[in-house]
Amino acid sequence: MPVTEFAILPLKHPLTENSTSPPALLQKLQIAREVLEEASKYKFYYFQQIEDPSTMYIIGKWDSPEAHYTFLASPENQKLLELFKEDIYIEETNGKIMQMWHLDDDVFAVPSGAEWVFTAPVISCNRHFVLKENKPSFIEKFNEVRGLLEKYTKPYGVVGGWRIETEDEEKEEWVLFSGFESVDHHMEFAKTDGFVKYREIVGFVSAFELKHLRAVVGL
Template identity: 30%
Template sequence: MPVLEVTQLRLKGVSAADRGLLRNLSLVRDALQTNSRFYHCTEDPSLIYIFGLWPSLDAHLEFLASPRSSEVLGPQEEQLDFQWALHMNLDAMSSLPLDAPVMAISMVVIKEHDIDAYNQSITATRRLFSDASRPYRIVNGWRCDPTSRNHEAVMFTGWPSVEAHSAFVTEGRKNPDFARMEALYQTVEVRHARTLESNGPS
């Protein structure tokens, strides 16, 4: 099954608006054919995110272990420091809210005995997210990395602004289903990001 790769990188000596950065990222995308999208973090401008779609998790891991990895990724090393990466099953890149001005990236750790309850809560609250974020897409799933020791759920939602998402969360907490979902979080991290390519992929 196809998997979404989400990689967080920290900029080194360049800004997210640097044309050379986008050029190097685009060259890697062309080489890997992962239909990648590039975003920068609104909370921390020194962070960027790369979203790429691989035929399978094994396909990405095999690439990273191959000599070709250094050849393809090497040009980025002077501009970017690796922070972390995760994978989630995803059918197509178009399932992400790529047309939204702001994408919210929510990463939640759930205790093992709460997994079923969390899945039920997501089902119960999905309509809330959908109504509030329309017309933008919503996609969620579980991290599928074999080395991950935690049960990590990931959700991507689209919003007209960061403030719109914050207002939704504040209002959502008045809903019993939403409150029950948040009560299951062991840890949660939410970041917001905007595309680096205002005119779409080059």
């Protein structure tokens, strides 16, 4: 089964909340997407974080992590790194650095009867950090309450996957994407009766990170 690439790109030139990306950067991103899609034979998409608009994301797909690693070592990728050296923190600077890992599932799959989550005006990216011993219980609980979230997010589906390259051998990471009409729409979920049951997953999570994404204007 193909795996999902999830990359976080901190920009050197911050964007204001309502701005679009500079034309030169958009052109470079388009070049990068063409190279990535040629190498992987799959589509790639760009998103911008709403909480911090200077943070961008790449979400794409590869046949395997190894196929992606082969590309990372290629001359084509080295040219991309050179192309973006003035735009992205490729090496760590003041705690900012480009990050990339893979999810063990295909988030491009569209659940039956739903719309693809990444077509929503706002996409929540929820990172759940789960102790290894709690993983089976977390999976069981999430499968039990998942329908409550899906009912609220309709017509958009809910997709996720486990991070393959973990940072802590004692923890696993579950990344979940769900679609909303706005950030406020997402926040209103916490006021519903369904959320009372859904939040039971918190008992199996050691830490949690929530960010909101939207498609990059112009791409």
